[in-house]
Amino acid sequence: MHTSPSSHEENSRLEALRSYDILDSLPEQDYDDIAKLASQICQTPIALISFLEEKRQWFKSSYGIDIQETPREYAFCSHQAQADPEDPMIVTDSREDKRFAGNPYVTGNPHVVFYAGVPLIDSDGFSLGALCVIDNQPKQLEKPQLDALKILAKQVVNLMELRSSNRALKQSEERYAALSTELEQQVKQRTQELATANEALSDSNNLLSRSNENLQQFAYIASHDLQEPLRKVQSFGDLLKNQYTDQLGEGVIYLERMQGAASRMSTLIRDLLSYSRIHTRRENTMA
Numbered sequence: 001m002h003t004s005p006s007s008h009e010e011n012s013r014l015e016a017l018r019s020y021d022i023l024d025s026l027p028e029q030d031y032d033d034i035a036k037l038a039s040q041i042c043q044t045p046i047a048l049i050s051f052l053e054e055k056r057q058w059f060k061s062s063y064g065i066d067i068q069e070t071p072r073e074y075a076f077c078s079h080q081a082q083a084d085p086e087d088p089m090i091v092t093d094s095r096e097d098k099r100f101a102g103n104p105y106v107t108g109n110p111h112v113v114f115y116a117g118v119p120l121i122d123s124d125g126f127s128l129g130a131l132c133v134i135d136n137q138p139k140q141l142e143k144p145q146l147d148a149l150k151i152l153a154k155q156v157v158n159l160m161e162l163r164s165s166n167r168a169l170k171q172s173e174e175r176y177a178a179l180s181t182e183l184e185q186q187v188k189q190r191t192q193e194l195a196t197a198n199e200a201l202s203d204s205n206n207l208l209s210r211s212n213e214n215l216q217q218f219a220y221i222a223s224h225d226l227q228e229p230l231r232k233v234q235s236f237g238d239l240l241k242n243q244y245t246d247q248l249g250e251g252v253i254y255l256e257r258m259q260g261a262a263s264r265m266s267t268l269i270r271d272l273l274s275y276s277r278i279h280t281r282r283e284n285t286m287a
Contacts, residue, residue, distance in 0.1 A: 012126070013126045013127065013128070014053065014054055016122060016124060016126040016128065017051060017052075017053065017126070017128045017129075019164065020122075020128075020160050020161075020163060020164050021163075021164070021167060022051065022060060022160060022163065023051060023053060023058055024058065025060070027060075027061065028060075028061075030159055031049055031060050031061040031156065031159065032061045032063065034049065034061070034131070034152050034155055034156055034159075035047040035048065035049055035061040035062070035063040035131075036063045037152060038063075038131060038133055038148075038149060038152050039063050039064060039133060041145055041148045041149070041152075042116065042133040042141055042145050042148075042149060043145075044064075044114070044133040044134055044135040044139070045064045045134070045135060045136070046062075046063065046064035046065050046110065046133065046134035046135070047061075047063040047064060047131075047132070047133045047134070048061070048062050048063070048065075048130075048131075048132050048133075048134065049061040049062075049120075049129070049130075049131055049156055050075070050077060050129045050130055050132065051120075051128055051129035052072060052075060052077055052078055052127075052128070052129050052130075053072065054072070055071065055072050056069045056070065056071060056072050057069060057070045057071070057072055057074075057075035057077065057078070057129075064134075065110055065134075070105065074103055074104060074105055076089065076091065076094075076100065076112070076115050076117060076130075076132065077089070077117050077119070077129060077130040077132065079099055086119060086121060086127070087119075088116060088117060088118045088119070088146060088149070088150070089115070089116070089117045089130075090115070090116050090141065091114065091115040091116070092114060092138055092139065092140060093113055093114070093138040094106045094112055094113055094114070094115060095113060100112075100115075110134070110136065111136045112134050112136070113135060113136050113137050113138055113139075114133075114134065114135035114136075114137065114138055114139035115132060115133075115134055116132060116133050116141055116146070116149065117130035117131065117132035117133075118130060118131050118132070118146075118149050118150050118152075118153040119153070120153055120156055120157050120160075121157065122157055122160070122161065123157075123161065128157075128160075130153075131149065131152055131153040131156055133149065226269050227266070227269055227270075227273075230262060230265060230266055230269065231266075233258075233262050234259065234262045234263070234266065237255055237258055237259045237262065238259070240255055241255055241256070241259070
């Protein structure tokens with residue numbers, strides 16, 4: 001004996017139904033074609049693709065009747081969920097069935113007498129609704145008709161799962177596009193930062209180059225200008241030593257020290273001048 005689903009099971013079923021994002025969606029030709037085909041195969045004036053929500057029964061497709069939803073308490077397929085949710089529910093004459101005899105859709109328009117519904121069961125085993133056919137007179141379905149109805153119900157579920165997969169793919173593509181845009185912005189920002197850093201480095205290099213050039217020019221000029229007075233110091237020193245050695249006495253020692261220091265300084269100046277000339281020629285060659 002089957003009992004009504006627990007509140008936890010029902011909440012899980014409702015969550016699964018809502019995950020397909022199909023409720024209150026616009027009509028789609030694929031679903032309408034299945035409903036029409038079901039009506040023609042079973043030779044009934046009405047065929048419905050219905051989904052059972054918390055308080056209503058909503059129709060994704062309604063062939064032969066202009067209706068979008070009904071209260072859940074009047075939905076035939078809600079009794080199916082309380083029986084065996086995996087088996088088709090056949091009501092040959094609802095007027096003789098105490099579950100439906102007082103249903104306003106039986107006593108009033110559209111005067112549902114015959115009902116056959118095949119549950120829409122997704123890959124997780126949740127019964128989300130039904131593909132049903134309706135007539136206003138008692139009826140029996142042949143086995144091939146019922147088998148065809150089951151096949152069409154599976155196609156409805158396939159369409160739903162394809163819809164869900166496409167939506168997930170679209171969301172994935174949107175996330176990828178967002179990540180790509182963010183990455184492009186980061187690359188652009190980093191490129192701008194590197195360009196700014198390179199520009200600053202170039203300015204620093206130019207400043208350093210000018211400083212080195214000024215320094216070389218100063219060294220060249222200084223060494224060149226210092227040579228003349230240093231030569232005079234050496235010349236006068238030699239003159240004093242040659243002509244006044246006897247008068248200088250011990251002063252000759254200090255004169256020789258002075259001459260030695262002048263000689264060393266002259267060597268340093270010549271080296272500095274040679275370095276400046278080499279550096280200048282190298283820069284001219286590189287230019």
